[in-house]
Amino acid sequence: MERSTFIKSSLGMAGLLALHRISSASPLLPFNTGNMTTTDRIPLIQLNNGTTIPQLGFGTWTLTDKPEQYVREAIEVGYRLIDTAQGYGNEAGVYQGVKDSGIARKDVYLTTKVSPQVMRDGTVQRSLDESLEKLGGEYIDLCLIHWPVKDHIQDTWTILEDYVAKGLIRSIGLSNFNMHHIDDLLKYARVKPVLNQIEVHPSFSNMQNVGRTLYRDIAAQSWSPLGNGQDLDDPVLATLAKKYGRSVAQIILKWHMQRGLIAVTRSRNIAHMKENLAIFDRDLSPVDMSVIHGINSDRRTNAQNDPDNFPW
Numbered sequence: 073m074e075r076s077t078f079i080k081s082s083l084g085m086a087g088l089l090a091l092h093r094i095s096s097a098s099p100l101l102p103f104n105t106g107n108m109t110t111t112d113r114i115p116l117i118q119l120n121n122g123t124t125i126p127q128l129g130f131g132t133w134t135l136t137d138k139p140e141q142y143v144r145e146a147i148e149v150g151y152r153l154i155d156t157a158q159g160y161g162n163e164a165g166v167y168q169g170v171k172d173s174g175i176a177r178k179d180v181y182l183t184t185k186v187s188p189q190v191m192r193d194g195t196v197q198r199s200l201d202e203s204l205e206k207l208g209g210e211y212i213d214l215c216l217i218h219w220p221v222k223d224h225i226q227d228t229w230t231i232l233e234d235y236v237a238k239g240l241i242r243s244i245g246l247s248n249f250n251m252h253h254i255d256d257l258l259k260y261a262r263v264k265p266v267l268n269q270i271e272v273h274p275s276f277s278n279m280q281n282v283g284r285t286l287y288r289d290i291a292a293q294s295w296s297p298l299g300n301g302q303d304l305d306d307p308v309l310a311t312l313a314k315k316y317g318r319s320v321a322q323i324i325l326k327w328h329m330q331r332g333l334i335a336v337t338r339s340r341n342i343a344h345m346k347e348n349l350a351i352f353d354r355d356l357s358p359v360d361m362s363v364i365h366g367i368n369s370d371r372r373t374n375a376q377n378d379p380d381n382f383p384w
């Protein structure tokens with residue numbers, strides 16, 4: 073896929089280490105176990121503002137066909153974190169899926185993202201009001217700046233801070249920010265970003281950005297944790313999957329969890345949705361974690377998908 077097509081479709085034309093922690097009190101989200109074992113639970117990660125977020129969630133990029141169905145199914149099998157974006161064009165459908173699932177609004181964590189387009193157009197405020205309306209009219213759990221659009225980060229962040237002050241957005245964060253973007257924002261931010269959602273998967277382990285983000289007491293969240301499906305054919309991962317008696321997708325997602333990352337993964341297949349949640353009963357060994365680190369080839373899902381090369 074062409075870089076610009078990828079970015080447009082993805083974004084939609086549309087401290088210290090100890091401070092980042094998996095909550096030691098370990099509140100666990102029980103979910104409908106279906107045919108999984110009852111030991112399966114999604115841990116909660118505590119963010120720097122004291123709120124918690126499920127460590128594994130459901131992504132909705134490209135789910136414009138039947139978002140309400142996929143989101144309802146995802147919630148029914150146990151997901152409690154749903155990731156959307158203004159640019160995905162499916163916020164209203166995502167919320168419909170939440171309603172159809174019958175789950176209380178307070179029991180699901182909804183993330184959306186301010187699109188690069190509205191940042192450039194100067195319509196961030198209006199877009200947030202629209203997102204709020206589409207996502208149920210009460211509040212948004214987490215809103216991210218989708219892309220560090222040159223010259224529009226500070227004004228967007230200030231608006232997001234105002235929405236936090238009004239209680240309309242509970243947490244705010246970043247996506248696709250490199251370290252220099254984060255350090256620049258930290259100079260003026262009144263509200264610290266809770267997380268940075270970045271590309272991470274075995275062929276793009278993104279060690280440096282992950283480590284430096286965590287060191288600043290900002291959580292790191294993996295997008296395309298399965299490499300948009302491209303990492304599922306890796307022969308090393310196939311060997312590990314056989315060794316553990318698990319699928320390749322499960323091995324990859326477990327690797328994200330054991331790195332202390334939060335991840336949002338996507339599927340249209342309910343069996344895959346369930347499978348991807350059934351990873352919390354057994355750990356990968358430290359050696360096998362290192363083996364997976366070794367797969368890294370700095371291969372992004374799109375070769376030029378780096379905000380320093382594409383300031384938008």
Ligand SMILES: NC(=O)c1ccc[n+]([C@@H]2O[C@H](COP(=O)([O-])OP(=O)(O)OC[C@H]3O[C@@H](n4cnc5c(N)ncnc54)[C@H](OP(=O)(O)O)[C@@H]3O)[C@@H](O)[C@H]2O)c1
Nearest residue numbers: 131132133295296297298299300301321337338339340344
């Ligand atoms: N912030 C950003 O700029 C940004 C950019 C990209 C993505 N994201 C977010 O990250 C989310 C996840 O990334 P992604 O959409 O690229 O998805 P992904 O989770 O990396 O990969 C999804 C692909 O893997 C397949 N898959 C999932 N589980 C599987 C399993 N157990 N066995 C076999 N195949 C499986 C899916 O096919 P099936 O449908 O057949 O299961 C789909 O083709 C997005 O949906 C979006 O919310 C954010």
